[in-house]
Amino acid sequence: MSLSGKVFKLSNGLTIPAVSYGTGTKWFKFGQNEIDTTLVDTLVKAIDLGFTHIDGAEIYNTDLEIGEAIKKSGIKREDLYVTDKYFAGDSTFTKGKHSKEANPYEALKASLKRFKLDYVDLYLLHTPYISKESHGFDLVEAWKYLEQLVDEGLTKSIGVSNFSISDIETILKSNPKHNPVVNQIEYSAYLQNQTPNIVKFAKENGILIEAYGPLGPITKGKGGPLDPIIESLSKKYGKTDGQILLRWVLETGVLPITTSGKEERIKSFLEIFDFELTPEEVKEISDAGSKKVVRQFSKEYSKYD
């Protein structure tokens, strides 16, 4: 789970490129089926510029775009890292709804057809809201579907997203054949624990935290205690505010997932490996960041704010 250069090492021994390009949020295609050529072109550009890690999900409805961009870019499959997520459903999506496929096993098989890929690198349960009543299988049984996907080579690694400690414990206590290697959560200097103590717990259990919404302090949190610190560090290092925030994420042992439609920003997201914040600067950001909460997505957890 250590960061070495531009990859993190996962607990199963595999590596994962240390910054990911997201195809959710601004690219999310709610119920719309036409191919988004802007996303295809932007993904090709991101790959050309050096992104090798793409974050997808069944609910984003962007599989066709990802598949098309991979083909157009000409990148070799083994040089690319693709993440997909099973749409388990939750209160922030369309309430009560979940994947139209029978289970996570069938859902990934359907995604692979749309991606036109033989396998993904990482497959996640998008949320923990899975129950026998709503899905016909519980969380532990859902995990077994993911393990089957590993065993059949349809994904290299499996993990979870938006899971709290008790959700992860449900899986760990079931004595899994394959452990979750990742928990993808909302994480930024202004939201250092999506749910209580999740980051420490994940680290102690060999689970890499992936951060979505890492730029929250500048996209939604301006006017807070971080502003002067980020301003001064960006001057010191000759980096943008976004680069300072992404570097902070990395230095806290977490993998940032970001996105942009703008070429300059996409390029800048890749230029976060040629400088380091000092431990004192990391602490300064963490301390100031913990004085304000910006929770953009995981509203179901706002009771913890």
Ligand SMILES: NC(=O)C1=CN([C@@H]2O[C@H](COP(=O)(O)OP(=O)(O)OC[C@H]3O[C@@H](n4cnc5c(N)ncnc54)[C@H](OP(=O)(O)O)[C@@H]3O)[C@@H](O)[C@H]2O)C=CC1
């Ligand atoms: N597992 C989950 O439940 C979730 C997963 N995700 C994943 O994480 C990915 C990234 O999440 P996201 O919240 O978008 O990540 P970020 O916090 O990195 O925000 C990216 C957004 O910030 C904008 N931006 C970048 N720099 C600046 C700036 N300096 N000033 C103002 N705006 C700026 C970009 O817009 P522009 O195009 O204008 O540059 C883009 O829309 C998603 O695409 C998805 O793949 C996201 C949410 C939930």
Ligand SMILES: O=C1Nc2ccccc2C1=O
């Ligand atoms: O990319 C995403 N945008 C979202 C908004 C709300 C809940 C989950 C998500 C995503 O995964």
